[in-house]
Amino acid sequence: MARFASLVLDIPTRALTAPYDYAVPEELEGDVAVGCTVLVNFSGRPAVGYVVAVSDDAPEGVDPEKVKPLEQVLAPSAFCSAQARLGLWMAREYAAPLNACFRLLLPAGQTVKVTKGDNGWSLDGSVPDAPEDRWVALTEKGRDFVPRANALRQREVLEGLAEGPQRLADLAAVSPGARGAVTALEKKGVVTVSSSLKTGAVDETSLSSARAPRPRVLTQGQRDALSAIARAREAADGSVVLVDGVTGSGKTEVYLQAIEETLAQGRTAIVLVPEISLTAQTVGRFRGRFGDEVSILHSRLSTGERRQQWELARTGHSRVVVGARSALFAPLDNVGLIVVDEEHEQSYKQDQAPRYHARETAAELARLHGAALVLGSATPSMESLERCREGSWRGVPWVRASMPERPGSAVLPAVSVVDMREQFRDRNGSPLSAPLRKALLETHAAGEKSVLLLNRRGFASFLMCRDCGCVPTCPHCSTSLTYHERTRELACHTCGSRWPARAYPDPGTVCPSCGSRYLGAYGIGTQRVEDELRALLPGAPIVRMDADTTKAKGAHQKLLEEFDASPGAVLVGTQMIAKGLDFPDVTLVGVVNADTSLKLPDFRAAERTYGLLEQVAGRAGRGEKPGRVLIQTYWPTHPAITSVAQHNRAAFVRYEMAMRREADYPPFTRLGNVTVSSTNEGLAERVVTQVADELRAATAGRPGWRVLGPTDCLKAKAKDRYRRHVLVKAPLSADLGAVLAEACREVDSRGTSVAIDVDACDLM
DNA sequence: AGCACGCCGACT
DNA sequence: GTCGGCGTGCTC
Numbered sequence: 001m002a003r004f005a006s007l008v009l010d011i012p013t014r015a016l017t018a019p020y021d022y023a024v025p026e027e028l029e030g031d032v033a034v035g036c037t038v039l040v041n042f043s044g045r046p047a048v049g050y051v052v053a054v055s056d057d058a059p060e061g062v063d064p065e066k067v068k069p070l071e072q073v074l075a076p077s078a079f080c081s082a083q084a085r086l087g088l089w090m091a092r093e094y095a096a097p098l099n100a101c102f103r104l105l106l107p108a109g110q111t112v113k114v115t116k117g118d119n120g121w122s123l124d125g126s127v128p129d130a131p132e133d134r135w136v137a138l139t140e141k142g143r144d145f146v147p148r149a150n151a152l153r154q155r156e157v158l159e160g161l162a163e164g165p166q167r168l169a170d171l172a173a174v175s176p177g178a179r180g181a182v183t184a185l186e187k188k189g190v191v192t193v194s195s196s197l198k199t200g201a202v203d204e205t206s207l208s209s210a211r212a213p214r215p216r217v218l219t220q221g222q223r224d225a226l227s228a229i230a231r232a233r234e235a236a237d238g239s240v241v242l243v244d245g246v247t248g249s250g251k252t253e254v255y256l257q258a259i260e261e262t263l264a265q266g267r268t269a270i271v272l273v274p275e276i277s278l279t280a281q282t283v284g285r286f287r288g289r290f291g292d293e294v295s296i297l298h299s300r301l302s303t304g305e306r307r308q309q310w311e312l313a314r315t316g317h318s319r320v321v322v323g324a325r326s327a328l329f330a331p332l333d334n335v336g337l338i339v340v341d342e343e344h345e346q347s348y349k350q351d352q353a354p355r356y357h358a359r360e361t362a363a364e365l366a367r368l369h370g371a372a373l374v375l376g377s378a379t380p381s382m383e384s385l386e387r388c389r390e391g392s393w394r395g396v397p398w399v400r401a402s403m404p405e406r407p408g409s410a411v412l413p414a415v416s417v418v419d420m421r422e423q424f425r426d427r428n429g430s431p432l433s434a435p436l437r438k439a440l441l442e443t444h445a446a447g448e449k450s451v452l453l454l455n456r457r458g459f460a461s462f463l464m465c466r467d468c469g470c471v472p473t474c475p476h477c478s479t480s481l482t483y484h485e486r487t488r489e490l491a492c493h494t495c496g497s498r499w500p501a502r503a504y505p506d507p508g509t510v511c512p513s514c515g516s517r518y519l520g521a522y523g524i525g526t527q528r529v530e531d532e533l534r535a536l537l538p539g540a541p542i543v544r545m546d547a548d549t550t551k552a553k554g555a556h557q558k559l560l561e562e563f564d565a566s567p568g569a570v571l572v573g574t575q576m577i578a579k580g581l582d583f584p585d586v587t588l589v590g591v592v593n594a595d596t597s598l599k600l601p602d603f604r605a606a607e608r609t610y611g612l613l614e615q616v617a618g619r620a621g622r623g624e625k626p627g628r629v630l631i632q633t634y635w636p637t638h639p640a641i642t643s644v645a646q647h648n649r650a651a652f653v654r655y656e657m658a659m660r661r662e663a664d665y666p667p668f669t670r671l672g673n674v675t676v677s678s679t680n681e682g683l684a685e686r687v688v689t690q691v692a693d694e695l696r697a698a699t700a701g702r703p704g705w706r707v708l709g710p711t712d713c714l715k716a717k718a719k720d721r722y723r724r725h726v727l728v729k730a731p732l733s734a735d736l737g738a739v740l741a742e743a744c745r746e747v748d749s750r751g752t753s754v755a756i757d758v759d760a761c762d763l764m
Numbered sequence: 765a766g767c768a769c770g771c772c773g774a775c776t
Numbered sequence: 777g778t779c780g781g782c783g784t785g786c787t788c
Contacts, residue, residue, distance in 0.1 A: 007788085011765050020788040043787035045766070062788055748783095 007049030010099040021059035022070040035077030052084040079105040082368040095741035095756040096354030108306035137165035142190035150565030153181040160280030163288025173300045175280040221403030238367030243376040245403030247618045267336025268319040275324040297323030335369040343375035349761040386667040413620040413627035415645045443588040450588040461523040467516035541566035545573035578616045589620040594633040603665045610640040672728040673760035678752040681722040688724040694743035704731030714764045
């Protein structure tokens with residue numbers, strides 16, 4: 001009986017849209033399975049392929065004469081057939097090249113390059129080093145050890161270890177500088193480092209005794225969420241549970257118990273977290289509960305370490321995989337549960353091909369495995385909320401489990417809004433309003449800490465000529481240049497170019513366009529705020545965190561340590577301070593300019609602003625002392641701002657949903673974006689026009705479809721490439737990726753690059 | 765991606 | 777009359 005294998009060929013082109021079939025020679029039958037990497041003769045040349053299906057039946061619709069035998073097996077199976085179907089689905093759903101989708105499924109370090117040796121061809125790529133297997137554990141006396149105030153790294157390590165022993169490699173990957181901290185702690189006798197906890201031959205006694213106990217009591221919300229997840233698992237159809245819980249409501253404990261139940265049924269689990277929240281403590285919580293049954297996949301692991309973690313999952317040694325976006329493709333069999341934490345995070349959308357959304361891809365994988373999908377968030381995406389309201393999406397049930405209570409006694413911070421228009425009328429030209437100044441003084445006087453958030457998204461300092469109105473722009477990009485006062489430079493945030501510059505009242509100032517000397521600086525930068533703070537609070541420790549001060553390796557960490565160790569300090573920074581920051585003695589959070597991101601020409605502007613404010617507001621008063629939040633805005637009536645102030649998310653969601661429905665935006669429609677870029681402006685223009693014409697021809701008369709544009713991208717020129725795009729709105733049931741791919745195939749796009757983005761998040 | 769097949773201009 | 781341009785299409 002002859003056998004046949006269906007292969008996805010690793011040839012980088014959109015032209016290959018389907019697998020090709022090859023015969024399996026008898027002598028290779030034992031080695032060929034779904035997930036294998038094989039070598040074939042493809043139109044006279046060697047090509048690498050991945051087996052997506054194996055069958056006893058000859059391929060249909062192919063001349064049997066043409067079916068060639070596959071030549072060699074290059075690597076054993078890396079994925080199962082559910083994952084193979086996921087790869088095929090992604091290629092179609094996201095109009096991505098097939099080979100790019102399948103590369104996601106390969107182990108770290110495997111390349112496509114092959115070289116000819118004595119025994120035929122072999123895959124390039126060195127076999128990864130055996131990764132170190134040193135484990136770090138707290139000693140008895142270490143449990144009571146309190147690190148010095150400024151030893152943030154040590155504290156991070158200890159927080160991670162409090163939940164159970166960890167691999168040194170994991171600690172180091174997740175927390176830079178952990179190696180040093182561990183060495184220091186070992187000297188003090190606080191921790192022990194041993195290689196006795198060999199993977200696969202675990203010292204059960206030391207590990208299980210170190211496992212964190214389950215809390216005895218769950219909140220009503222946690223119990224409800226768990227039973228909803230249990231029902232979803234029983235349905236075995238990819239059912240989704242949205243765990244809608246405020247910060248601190250115990251979502252992680254829900255995940256942990258849901259995973260325990262899944263493992264007890266002999267199935268496996270995948271947990272996705274945003275890269276930024278993959279901290280030592282997060283890893284520790286999972287390790288603490290599941291010991292070495294957990295694999296960690298993280299972009300900061302070395303290739304060898306990642307390969308090792310991957311191999312542990314493939315061989316069944318670990319049945320839980322925790323990691324960022326790409327952990328979704330870990331080689332786990334029989335997946336029963338997938339968790340996507342912070343499901344609203346935009347980082348789940350990949351911004352390079354394949355432009356997949358991890359939440360949507362997780363939903364498809366859950367469906368393919370008959371697993372349950374758990375989405376967690378304190379500010380769920382509009383998509384998830386709407387699907388739960390509808391009760392289903394793509395034929396699969398979606399339910400929302402609400403967890404409003406916080407275990408313990410933490411109280412919500414008092415949020416007040418400062419109307420900056422009044423400040424302007426009162427001749428206060430400072431970026432800090434009178435109420436915020438007062439609050440800063442009080443907080444500092446009490447020896448407590450403040451955090452000031454500068455919402456720089458879509459906003460920065462720039463130079464403008466008062467005479468002719470000209471704003472210097474980048475010659476390589478279409479963006480206006482950002483002015484850096486400290487270094488006296490104009491910088492392009494798109495391509496990174498920098499020029500020395502002078503601003504009024506410097507006597508050397510000259511407007512590049514009209515020669516006037518009234519070229520002045522506008523907008524508020526972190527430097528300006530820092531300067532104001534120094535004037536307001538002379539002698540107070542002020543830490544500034546932005547792209548400039550965190551560029552150096554480890555600078556991020558260092559600045560946080562500095563802030564942590566200084567009583568009465570103020571931290572000034574951009575978005576990056578909103579997430580993951582958890583200092584108990586911060587009692588004041590100020591948002592300097594809440595509304596700049598509201599004005600962006602992006603339909604998700606309000607949602608993002610709301611999310612950011614909600615998140616930053618949660619940073620106040622996490623310890624014993626109550627916190628307060630001051631939000632400065634020129635738009636105090638916008639629901640994204642009033643809803644945060646009133647702790648009324650429902651009001652925001654009601655407003656935002658109405659806007660989206662009105663304007664035909666997601667979650668009520670699908671949105672596709674095709675961007676054509678080229679160094680040749682006319683060529684980009686011609687190609688994008690043809691794409692738009694094809695799309696119009698393909699969708700004419702179909703209800704719910706609209707083709708908008710073409711128009712210049714918001715960044716009309718970037719890195720010397722001209723960029724134009726077409727937007728497509730389609731009904732929720734539409735096969736948007738297939739339609740976009742088909743239209744683009746019809747167009748001769750040589751000399752340009754065409755980026756298809758299905759369910760686009762970033763429309764810049 | 766490669767490499768065939770295929771139909772129009774300047775050469776032995 | 778042929779050699780060669782690279783435009784279109786196929787590869788299990």
